[in-house]
Amino acid sequence: MWKPRIAAVQPAPASSFDRQLKLDGARVVALGDCAVCHTAKGGKPFAGGLPLATPFGTIYATNITSDPGIGAWSLDAFTRALRRGISRDGHQLYPTFPYIHFTRMSDHEVSAAYAYLMSRDPVKATTPDNKLIFPLNFRPLVAFWKVMFLRPGERAADPAQSVEWNRGRLLVDDLGHCAACHSPLNMIGDEKSRRAFDGGLLDGWDAPPLNQLSNAVKPWTKEQLVTYLCTGRASEHGAAASPMLPVTRDLATVPQEDVEAIGTYILSLQHATSPVMEATAATATPDATTASAQRGAILFNGSCASCHGSGSPMQTIGTRPTLAFSTAVNAQTPRNTIQIMIGGAWHGEDTMNYMSPSAMYSVTTSLPILRPTCAPPIQSVLSGRPSTKA
Ligand code: HEC
Ligand code: HEC
Ligand code: HEC
Missing domain, CATH: 1.10.760 (Cytochrome Bc1 Complex; Chain D, domain 2)
Incomplete structure (x- = not known):
């Protein structure tokens, strides 16, 4: 459940990495969507802080620039994180960080990503604390999860x-x-x-x-x-x-x-x-005569057809x-x-x-009568939780 700490290193200067390796790294980092998770809304690239919603609470992506981020990380520590989901100090990382997939990256891909990230601008940023439910807020439990699901090794x-x-x-x-x-x-x-x-x-x-x-x-x-x-x-x-x-x-x-x-x-x-799809096709016969379909048609013609109606520009x-x-x-x-x-x-x-x-906003405000019946089911549809009303 606890892994050894890997010793801190002095951050290597960006110029010490091979140019081609950094270019390969840019491609690896784009294909792995590293910036998508590790950049907060409106934040600096790779500085972390983006909240990621999971069924067990919120996990924040960390700072993977070099201040402090992963600045003191050796290539070995970086490789262990991507392949085994262990942070440099030995703590278990949550699988929201998709190391279960990254574990199969080649040595070249890992060292290219490392060279690229280590030569980004360092951004001073601390990551907010995760908000997870008990017992998943206890990191060592991730070790059991890994026994079941992590399969390291190149493919x-x-x-x-x-x-x-x-x-x-x-x-x-x-x-x-x-x-x-x-x-x-x-x-x-x-x-x-x-x-x-x-x-x-x-x-x-x-x-x-x-x-x-x-x-x-x-x-x-x-x-x-x-x-x-x-x-x-x-x-x-x-x-x-x-x-x-x-x-x-x-x-x-x-x-x-x-x-x-x-x-x-x-x-x-x-x-x-x-x-x-066959099942849906068999059961879903749109019935234009129901009251809700008629109301939908009126709303669609008023709010949507100028763009989505046939023959629209x-x-x-x-x-x-x-x-x-x-x-x-x-x-x-x-x-x-x-x-x-x-x-x-x-x-x-x-x-x-x-x-x-605001397409939807204008629909609900121009027809206020819809608001009370419309809002709660929408929330439940979006969250995936069954509505008590719908
Ligand atoms: C962060 C989550 C996420 C990741 C990662 C992701 N997708 Fe998607 N993808 C979605 C969502 C959500 C949609 C729904 C499309 C929409 O309306 O924007 C989608 C839509 C699609 C569609 C359109 C499908 C259709 O029937 O219209 C394709 C194709 C697709 N994704 C391929 C991929 C491929 C290939 C990858 C990996 C390189 C990938 N996606 C990675 C979330 C993701
Ligand atoms: C789906 C979102 C997501 C993607 C994509 C992603 N990460 Fe992460 N990453 C995270 C989260 C969340 C954490 C923090 C996990 C934790 O605290 O347990 C993390 C942690 C890390 C860590 C450990 C940092 C530390 O201080 O312990 C490293 C290194 C890392 N990511 C590198 C990468 C690289 C490189 C890529 C692209 C190849 C990448 N990540 C793609 C979400 C993501
Ligand atoms: C000002 C023009 C405009 C109006 C008004 C508009 N839309 Fe759209 N809608 C778009 C554009 C542009 C897209 C992006 C799709 C594309 O490029 O094919 C889109 C996409 C969509 C999509 C996703 C299509 C897909 O498969 O990805 C849906 C669903 C949709 N609109 C429904 C609606 C509804 C319902 C309304 C009325 C409440 C509406 N739209 C009003 C312009 C409009």
Whole structure:
């Protein structure tokens, strides 16, 4: 439960690291989304402080710049953290830090990430204390969790598959830790490995299944998938607005061949049929005559159709797809659709592609009568907890 402390070292000057190694490190750090978790909202890159919600409370990502952060960490200490989830002073690290995936990173990837992080600007920042429920606030317990779930060791290539597929598997299953969001969790917060990519729930968003892309209303092509992964948008499909958006921002900075490899591997995981979607199609017959569907149609025409209605400039000039193809709209829960209405969507390039976050606000305030019936179920849908009312 306790591991030995690894001695502190003097931080090596940034100039002491090989230039190519630092460049490789930038790619590793982007593929591993290190900045996504280790940067607080509006904070300095890698300085930590971002609260991460878990079913057991809030865990804060730490400062991984060199002041004090990981400044006194040797490469050995850094490697042990990424592969075994142990901090330099020997304390257990919570698996919110996805070392269960990073454990398979190659020696070169680990030392490249180290060189890159050690040559960033040091930022003085202390990490707030975690707010975890008993008994999980007792770190040594993580050791038991690891016995069950941590499987260290480099992954052997599958000789029956192409080099690109094997690279894709490394980027998706290991460094890219896509399953951390896209798989269901078990009771103690571990990804159900046999159900990897069946879809997950995080921060009030559904991360859709990644093994059903061929069963979408418009089956995803490789080209659309690659475009989505590095721009956050694809023709015939919606746009990322969730915690997936920063992932796509990172993937935009890595060489195209990495994203192509991810696309090849993901498309090889597709299930031939989708029991879920077939069941939904059989039961979900939209009935335009119900009172709530009629009210929805009125609200949609007033608040949404100027952009999402057929023949709108967004569809004709902006060539964005109809909502009928959207994963969010076709999903089993309305969670992501509600999130988008509340939070809006903007991809930054042009105002044609802007959805104001107040779309929902204007709906609820212009029709105050909706507010009391609307709000509580929305909260429960987003949190994933069953509503007592709905
Ligand atoms: C999903 C969010 C997430 C991602 C992605 C992530 N980390 Fe972390 N990391 C954390 C959290 C949370 C902690 C703190 C865990 C704890 O306190 O037990 C942490 C801790 C660490 C530590 C230990 C620091 C210390 O003081 O003990 C290191 C080193 C680290 N991360 C490096 C990285 C690197 C390198 C990457 C990218 C390859 C990365 N992290 C990606 C969430 C993340
Ligand atoms: C000012 C234009 C505008 C208005 C008004 C608007 N949206 Fe959007 N909406 C967008 C844009 C832009 C996107 C990003 C999608 C894209 O680029 O394909 C988007 C995305 C979405 C998505 C996600 C699609 C997906 O699959 O990712 C949903 C769902 C959605 N809007 C629903 C609504 C609803 C419901 C309303 C009315 C309450 C509404 N929108 C009002 C512009 C708008
Ligand atoms: C931090 C959590 C997180 C991580 C990590 C993550 N995703 Fe996602 N992903 C999401 C969420 C949430 C959505 C829902 C999309 C939205 O509306 O923004 C999504 C959407 C997607 C979609 C669109 C699926 C559809 O049917 O519309 C694809 C494809 C995808 N992710 C692939 C990946 C890949 C590949 C990786 C690893 C490189 C990855 N994701 C890592 C959370 C994540």
